[in-house]
Amino acid sequence: MKLNVNLPGHGYPIYIERGSLTAAGQRIPVHRRTCIVTDDGIPAKWVNTVKDTLPGSFVVTIPHGEGSKNLATMQQVLEQMAEAGMTRKDAVVAVGGGVCGDLAGFCAAVYMRGIDFYNIPTTVLSQVDSSVGGKTAVDLGSLKNIIGAFWQPKAVIIDPDVLSTLDDRQIAAGLAEALKMGLILDPGLVDLFEQDPLPVDEIIARSVDLKRMIVEEDEKEQGRRALLNFGHTVGHAMEGAWGLDAWLHGECVAAGMDFMLEDDTLRARVAGLKQKLGLPEIPVPETDVLMDYIRHDKKTGDAHITIVTVAEAGKGRLSRVPFDEVRRRIEARKQAAAGEHTEAAHE
Ligand SMILES: NC(=O)c1ccc[n+]([C@@H]2O[C@H](COP(=O)([O-])OP(=O)(O)OC[C@H]3O[C@@H](n4cnc5c(N)ncnc54)[C@H](O)[C@@H]3O)[C@@H](O)[C@H]2O)c1
Ligand SMILES: O=C(O)C(=O)C[C@@H](O)[C@H](O)[C@H](O)COP(=O)(O)O
Numbered sequence: 001m002k003l004n005v006n007l008p009g010h011g012y013p014i015y016i017e018r019g020s021l022t023a024a025g026q027r028i029p030v031h032r033r034t035c036i037v038t039d040d041g042i043p044a045k046w047v048n049t050v051k052d053t054l055p056g057s058f059v060v061t062i063p064h065g066e067g068s069k070n071l072a073t074m075q076q077v078l079e080q081m082a083e084a085g086m087t088r089k090d091a092v093v094a095v096g097g098g099v100c101g102d103l104a105g106f107c108a109a110v111y112m113r114g115i116d117f118y119n120i121p122t123t124v125l126s127q128v129d130s131s132v133g134g135k136t137a138v139d140l141g142s143l144k145n146i147i148g149a150f151w152q153p154k155a156v157i158i159d160p161d162v163l164s165t166l167d168d169r170q171i172a173a174g175l176a177e178a179l180k181m182g183l184i185l186d187p188g189l190v191d192l193f194e195q196d197p198l199p200v201d202e203i204i205a206r207s208v209d210l211k212r213m214i215v216e217e218d219e220k221e222q223g224r225r226a227l228l229n230f231g232h233t234v235g236h237a238m239e240g241a242w243g244l245d246a247w248l249h250g251e252c253v254a255a256g257m258d259f260m261l262e263d264d265t266l267r268a269r270v271a272g273l274k275q276k277l278g279l280p281e282i283p284v285p286e287t288d289v290l291m292d293y294i295r296h297d298k299k300t301g302d303a304h305i306t307i308v309t310v311a312e313a314g315k316g317r318l319s320r321v322p323f324d325e326v327r328r329r330i331e332a333r334k335q336a337a338a339g340e341h342t343e344a345a346h347e
């Protein structure tokens with residue numbers, strides 16, 4: 001299956017095909033030098049399959065995990081690109097999850113003020129969400145994605161076969177972003193999560209298409225693209241507050257959605273789906289700590305913040321609210337959770 005992201009002057013194809021890794025060389029034009037950025041948790045067989053199809057390519061491997069998504073690692077990658085003599089005519093190819101893709105894409109965006117970038121996502125999360133749309137970034141301390149650029153890839157190659165080596169925790173965390181996509185845009189996608197076994201290929205294809213659609217509509221997040229931030233306002237804060245490698249991004253997004261669901265029946269349904277996926281219950285940090293992180297949310301301005309709420313599956317809503325509305329929501333959920341625990345103890 002091939003989708004096209006139609007953007008003025010810099011549109012690109014997304015290939016979704018089992019086995020497409022072996023054909024990467026047919027999708028990526030020959031460059032003089034191609035820097036493949038990967039991490040040390042990604043099975044070598046996937047990286048070598050790509051490398052073997054790309055003449056003139058070399059591999060730069062970063063340590064796995066969110067702890068690598070920073071300026072220090074980025075500098076090391078850029079130094080290796082410079083040492084290899086890469087020019088403006090060369091390309092960066094990410095083979096990995098969202099960490100590799102975000103960091104490699106940002107390297108491509110700034111190296112000699114911008115060179116070609118290709119994304120080959122190898123996690124569920126990166127296949128359903130991060131590989132498409134051109135958000136590239138690194139973290140600053142424990143503040144998520146504070147330094148970055150919009151830099152669209154030239155092509156995205158999604159091969160669901162690579163997920164065969166991914167562990168269950170990572171699969172669940174990636175599916176959380178797909179569930180997010182359904183909750184804001186597509187009730188039919190949410191329904192897919194009720195099926196057994198989970199129709200993972202269909203979930204991937206449908207999520208990617210939704211992402212394509214919203215990126216075409218609002219490439220630089222001036223409006224509706226912010227819907228994709230559902231669960232992230234509190235989720236990013238939880239990620240930072242517990243330390244970036246304590247919980248996975250997708251797990252925190254799943255936890256963060258709870259604060260922004262506006263209907264009890266839907267909240268119960270989502271809780272059931274999260275449990276079915278095996279997503280963890282993440283303890284909620286101190287409200288003041290969360291609020292300190294939320295002050296750095298990219299949707300904040302002066303005393304207000306844009307939040308994404310969902311009252312009905314498929315109907316995400318953006319609203320500009322006073323900053324303290326987020327505090328109120330966090331406190332309200334904490335109180336509700338405390339009440340549920342007391343009730344359970346009395347049963
Ligand atoms: N740019 C965007 O639009 C966007 C969207 C969503 C998330 N993100 C970012 O993505 C990051 C999370 O990405 P992620 O969930 O892919 O995590 P990740 O990149 O850390 O990958 C997860 C782990 O899986 C391993 N791995 C990757 N592919 C594998 C495979 N095929 N088999 C076995 N192991 C494999 C990696 O080594 C790593 O340890 C976060 O930094 C988040 O902020 C960005
Ligand atoms: O593509 C987008 O737009 C998203 O918001 C997707 C999110 O899943 C992703 O985590 C993104 O990096 C968060 O955006 P940020 O601007 O808050 O960093």
Ligand SMILES: [Zn+2]
Nearest residue numbers: 177232249253
């Ligand atoms: Zn996300």
